[in-house]
Amino acid sequence: MATGFGTKLVLESSNLIEGTLTKEIIGAAIEVHRQLGPGLLESAYEICMCHELFERRLGFQRQVEIPVFYKGVALDCGYKLDILVEDKVVLELRAVEAILPVHEAQLLTYLKLSKKRVGFLMNFHVSRMTAGIKRKVL
Secondary structure, three states: OEEEEOOEEEEOHHHOOOHHHHHHHHHHHHHHHHHHOOOOOHHHHHHHHHHHHHHOOOOEEEEEEOOEEEOOEEEOOOOEEEEEEOOOEEEEEEOOOOOOHHHHHHHHHHHHHHOOOEEEEEEOOOOOHHHHEEEEEO
8 A cells, every 4th residue: 555644655565466566666766766857858767767677687678569459459559668567567657747637548548458457657857756656556
């Protein structure tokens, strides 16, 4: 269960789906943000996030194509997950002024299309990384 206490984000990983893994992913994002700060392009954060995941010995894939199933046919519509960690957790990265509802809807759609249960929307254009992380579960 994620609980907020003041400005501190506390994660109780044993109660979350993929809790241990997601805790490690959040730690990786915080480290990338601590090293780089806000203000770079999304692509820079993506590359650095992959490097951090590699250093933590987590398996990942970058820019994973996901088809759209239409009337039982898988169609390549050009959709790609930014990062898929351990074939379980979808990461959608942003470097924007504010997360919009459409960004959250996109993550939920990617979770459905990829048949994954857990995903993060991570906005690196924030002063404190914990404020830029949204966890979604199907």
